[in-house]
Amino acid sequence: MKMVLLSYTDLVLAAVLVVALALLSIRMKLSLWKQIIIAALRTTVQLLLIGLVLKAVFANAKLPWITLMALFMLLAAGREVTARQKRRLAGFWGFGVGTVSMFISSFTVTIFALIAIVGNTPWYAPQYAIPLLGMLLGNTMNGVALGINHLTQASWEQRRIIEERLILGQDRTQAILDIRRESVRTGLIPIINSMAAAGIVSLPGMMTGQILAGSPPVEAVKYQILIMFLIAAGTGFGTLSAVWFTSHRLFDARHRLRLDRLSSIGNTI
Amino acid sequence: MATWVEAGTRFYKNLCSTIIFSVRVASFDQESKMGKLVVEKLRFHVHGPFSFTINSCELVGLTGPSGVGKTLMLRALIDLDPHEGQIFVDDVECNNVSAPVWRKMVGMLPAETQWWHDKVGEHMNEPRMDVLERLGFDMDVLDWEVRRLSTGEKQRLGLVRLLCNSPEVLLLDEPTASLDISNAEEVEKIISEYSEERNVAVLWVTHDIEQLRRITRRYFLMKTEKELEELNP
Numbered sequence: 001m002k003m004v005l006l007s008y009t010d011l012v013l014a015a016v017l018v019v020a021l022a023l024l025s026i027r028m029k030l031s032l033w034k035q036i037i038i039a040a041l042r043t044t045v046q047l048l049l050i051g052l053v054l055k056a057v058f059a060n061a062k063l064p065w066i067t068l069m070a071l072f073m074l075l076a077a078g079r080e081v082t083a084r085q086k087r088r089l090a091g092f093w094g095f096g097v098g099t100v101s102m103f104i105s106s107f108t109v110t111i112f113a114l115i116a117i118v119g120n121t122p123w124y125a126p127q128y129a130i131p132l133l134g135m136l137l138g139n140t141m142n143g144v145a146l147g148i149n150h151l152t153q154a155s156w157e158q159r160r161i162i163e164e165r166l167i168l169g170q171d172r173t174q175a176i177l178d179i180r181r182e183s184v185r186t187g188l189i190p191i192i193n194s195m196a197a198a199g200i201v202s203l204p205g206m207m208t209g210q211i212l213a214g215s216p217p218v219e220a221v222k223y224q225i226l227i228m229f230l231i232a233a234g235t236g237f238g239t240l241s242a243v244w245f246t247s248h249r250l251f252d253a254r255h256r257l258r259l260d261r262l263s264s265i266g267n268t269i
Numbered sequence: 270m271a272t273w274v275e276a277g278t279r280f281y282k283n284l285c286s287t288i289i290f291s292v293r294v295a296s297f298d299q300e301s302k303m304g305k306l307v308v309e310k311l312r313f314h315v316h317g318p319f320s321f322t323i324n325s326c327e328l329v330g331l332t333g334p335s336g337v338g339k340t341l342m343l344r345a346l347i348d349l350d351p352h353e354g355q356i357f358v359d360d361v362e363c364n365n366v367s368a369p370v371w372r373k374m375v376g377m378l379p380a381e382t383q384w385w386h387d388k389v390g391e392h393m394n395e396p397r398m399d400v401l402e403r404l405g406f407d408m409d410v411l412d413w414e415v416r417r418l419s420t421g422e423k424q425r426l427g428l429v430r431l432l433c434n435s436p437e438v439l440l441l442d443e444p445t446a447s448l449d450i451s452n453a454e455e456v457e458k459i460i461s462e463y464s465e466e467r468n469v470a471v472l473w474v475t476h477d478i479e480q481l482r483r484i485t486r487r488y489f490l491m492k493t494e495k496e497l498e499e500l501n502p
Contacts, residue, residue, distance in 0.1 A: 169373035
């Protein structure tokens with residue numbers, strides 16, 4: 001089977017749909033059209049650029065270059081996580097907590113998968129390393145962002161309950177335990193849903209891509225299962241550690257709730 | 270991974286609090302337990318410095334215009350807000366014990382109590398049945414749903430919940446504000462008795478001058494955020 005190559009006209013046709021959505025949102029006064037257009041432009045520019053970058057990195061498969069690219073992806077993911085918080089930790093913490101958690105989970109899981117499962121030589125071969133890390137980061141980012149956002153938001157709303165629990169002599173772990181559990185759950189629901197719905201409701205993107213490119217479906221499916229498991233693990237560990245770090249930062253050594261460590265800057269894209 | 274770290278930290282903290290707590294209890298046994306509150310040069314936010322002493326078995330009022338910082342002072346005393354200066358319960362200084370241990374020693378009843386589980390009983394560890402009865406509740410109150418409680422019921426049950434910790438000092442923020450007169454008087458009696466039985470110092474925030482006359486021999490008037498005047502009702 002030969003792959004159908006897309007022309008730029010094909011892409012423009014798809015873009016018309018996005019523009020239609022933006023126009024509809026103006027008409028319905030959703031004040032979303034700017035965000036839709038900016039996000040669509042970002043997708044176009046970023047993906048075109050990454051196409052060029054991948055071409056260069058594939059041609060020049062040296063570990064330092066791949067590391068540099070991986071770090072760049074991590075920092076960009078960190079920025080996205082920070083930008084999606086309604087109330088984020090003030091100062092460097094807001095960026096640091098999400099980024100460090102994603103580093104711990106995504107990088108560990110990717111390296112584990114590359115060495116122990118894929119077993120390519122060299123293990124960092126960019127054709128595998130970069131897409132794997134990209135998929136992991138993208139999903140972990142969602143989990144981390146949802147988890148932290150729920151944690152800070154719920155702590156803000158339920159501050160009187162948290163403080164009452166502290167007043168009654170509970171320590172900071174007990175006082176925020178329920179909120180913390182709920183935050184981890186919030187972060188993990190998307191990946192649990194997509195694992196549960198995979199194959200029945202949705203055909204996951206990577207598998208679809210491989211099939212479109214001409215791979216035998218069974219081989220594509222095996223890869224997809226692998227990716228699903230890696231994403232679940234990465235998102236889980238990432239969300240757990242992000243929620244743990246953030247909730248730790250919400251209290252001081254004397255077990256006081258320190259909401260003054262949150263700054264409230266609205267959502268940006 | 271985080272859960273393991275968490276479990277480890279919690280175990281360590283519990284161990285520390287237990288040790289501190291046991292040491293503290295042991296020292297009290299030797300000198301007979303008192304429950305005197307000594308505050309020295311307490312500053313919090315823009316307030317203070319305030320210094321005062323409440324003896325064990327003594328019930329002292331605190332009053333002043335709304336928004337002057339009475340509740341903030343209780344929050345500082347219970348170490349819920351950052352503060353400077355020293356606070357002692359007998360010879361134990363606030364910073365020498367862990368915050369949860371301190372908050373169990375110095376019990377505070379907020380003006381509006383909060384409830385987070387579904388049932389009343391889930392919030393209490395071995396509540397005193399005699400107190401429940403005197404405040405007009407049966408045993409089955411423990412199965413009541415929290416969302417159906419009235420403000421007054423929450424306030425009375427909040428007191429019962431607080432006493433489960435057997436605090437050695439009581440800080441009460443308008444504990445009878447939403448109670449009818451008979452319940453208010455019962456609360457006054459319960460607290461006076463508790464204070465005498467357990468040698469407990471009580472700081473009672475109220476706007477009710479009649480109540481101050483009934484239950485205290487002296488009270489503090491917080492005139493401004495810097496001035497605390499001692500008066501007799």
